[in-house]
Amino acid sequence: MEQTETIYDVIVIGAGPGGMTAALYASRSNLKTLLLERGIPGGEMNNTAEVENYPGFNSILGPELAERMYESTMQFGAEHVYGDVKRIVVDGDYRIVEAGKKTYKTRAVIIATGSYHRKLGVPGEAQYNGRGVSYCAVCDGAFFKGKKLAVVGGGDSAVEEGTYLTQFADVNIVHRRDELRAQKVIQDRAFKNEKVSFTWNAIVEEIKGDGQKVTGVVIRNKNTNEITEEAVDGVFIYVGILPQSDAFLDLGITDEEGWIITNEHMETAIPGIFAIGDVRQKLLRQITTAVGDGGEAGNRAFAYIEDLHDRLAAAEAAAETVD
Numbered sequence: 001m002e003q004t005e006t007i008y009d010v011i012v013i014g015a016g017p018g019g020m021t022a023a024l025y026a027s028r029s030n031l032k033t034l035l036l037e038r039g040i041p042g043g044e045m046n047n048t049a050e051v052e053n054y055p056g057f058n059s060i061l062g063p064e065l066a067e068r069m070y071e072s073t074m075q076f077g078a079e080h081v082y083g084d085v086k087r088i089v090v091d092g093d094y095r096i097v098e099a100g101k102k103t104y105k106t107r108a109v110i111i112a113t114g115s116y117h118r119k120l121g122v123p124g125e126a127q128y129n130g131r132g133v134s135y136c137a138v139c140d141g142a143f144f145k146g147k148k149l150a151v152v153g154g155g156d157s158a159v160e161e162g163t164y165l166t167q168f169a170d171v172n173i174v175h176r177r178d179e180l181r182a183q184k185v186i187q188d189r190a191f192k193n194e195k196v197s198f199t200w201n202a203i204v205e206e207i208k209g210d211g212q213k214v215t216g217v218v219i220r221n222k223n224t225n226e227i228t229e230e231a232v233d234g235v236f237i238y239v240g241i242l243p244q245s246d247a248f249l250d251l252g253i254t255d256e257e258g259w260i261i262t263n264e265h266m267e268t269a270i271p272g273i274f275a276i277g278d279v280r281q282k283l284l285r286q287i288t289t290a291v292g293d294g295g296e297a298g299n300r301a302f303a304y305i306e307d308l309h310d311r312l313a314a315a316e317a318a319a320e321t322v323d
């Protein structure tokens with residue numbers, strides 16, 4: 001492993017909207033800030049066609065918003081390098097971040113690695129992602145006013161988000177079992193909603209489109225193997241969302257599903273390690289919420305480092321007095 005010479009004040013892991021905002025706040029407070037990212041800066045915004053719920057823009061393409069955020073993030077001297085972080089080691093008041101063959105030494109770390117949606121893995125899913133295929137009702141529901149949607153899944157997210165989508169569209173929940181896994185209260189709300197229908201024992205085999213957008217789903221009945229095609233304008237997939245936190249599981253800062261637990265200041269159980277955005281245990285995972293978390297963490301990291309300097313200076317002064 002090659003240890004880099006610089007000692008950073010803050011290392012931010014992940015350059016999605018959360019991480020970029022944290023790096024912006026930290027570097028603007030004159031902290032020596034490094035942004036480590038294993039892909040293209042922007043995170044999930046790079047996979048988003050149109051964003052209509054980020055204030056300041058009536059509508060903006062996800063990659064364009066990512067580019068603009070990156071430009072403003074870098075203006076106060078933060079460094080950005082490629083790095084796929086595998087581990088953080090706590091070494092007294094230092095935090096050592098391991099990424100590939102390099103290790104980086106820092107006073108504070110902000111984890112902003114996001115989450116990912118489990119995919120169905122069927123033909124058409126990737127092709128029509130952002131063109132009818134979605135994993136986020138709050139993000140994309142409003143694009144489907146007066147349309148017909150399929151929602152795939154039977155857990156809390158599928159049923160809750162499916163019900164949410166009925167304010168825009170008629171919804172058919174396609175589930176592979178003959179009963180839902182969602183909590184009873186969520187199920188009851190869906191069963192009472194006239195705009196929700198169900199297709200049971202049903203496996204989505206393919207998402208069909210006209211080359212531009214989704215036009216339907218091909219469904220196989222698990223018991224009879226009968227194949228049917230249903231015309232829909234969009235398919236919302238809720239078969240699991242997972243935190244990107246494998247590299248941090250040994251720190252003991254996650255819940256049983258791997259989401260990182262923080263307080264409202266984005267502090268984890270380990271001093272000097274913060275977590276923000278989608279990787280955090282929270283209810284609403286959006287660009288706005290990630291950005292809000294990032295501002296808070298950048299600010300708290302500044303306060304943490306000030307305290308640390310004060311503490312170290314006091315300890316040094318005490319040692320000199322003894323001498």
Ligand SMILES: Cc1cc2nc3c(=O)[nH]c(=O)nc-3n(C[C@H](O)[C@H](O)[C@H](O)COP(=O)(O)OP(=O)(O)OC[C@H]3O[C@@H](n4cnc5c(N)ncnc54)[C@H](O)[C@@H]3O)c2cc1C
Pocket residue numbers: 013014015016017018019036037038039040041042043044045047048049050051052053054083084085086112113114115117134135136139140244247276277278279285286287288290
């Ligand atoms: C298809 C889609 C459409 C969406 N539409 C909208 C919308 O319209 N409006 C809205 O508000 N929200 C939308 N969202 C949600 C929004 O994109 C997320 O809530 C937001 O991007 C989360 O920001 P984040 O910074 O926490 O994480 P992310 O954006 O996920 O960024 C995390 C970054 O960390 C990096 N990373 C992960 N692990 C490591 C590692 N070990 N080492 C180094 N780097 C790492 C990743 O490469 C990534 O760049 C959408 C999401 C999806 C999937």
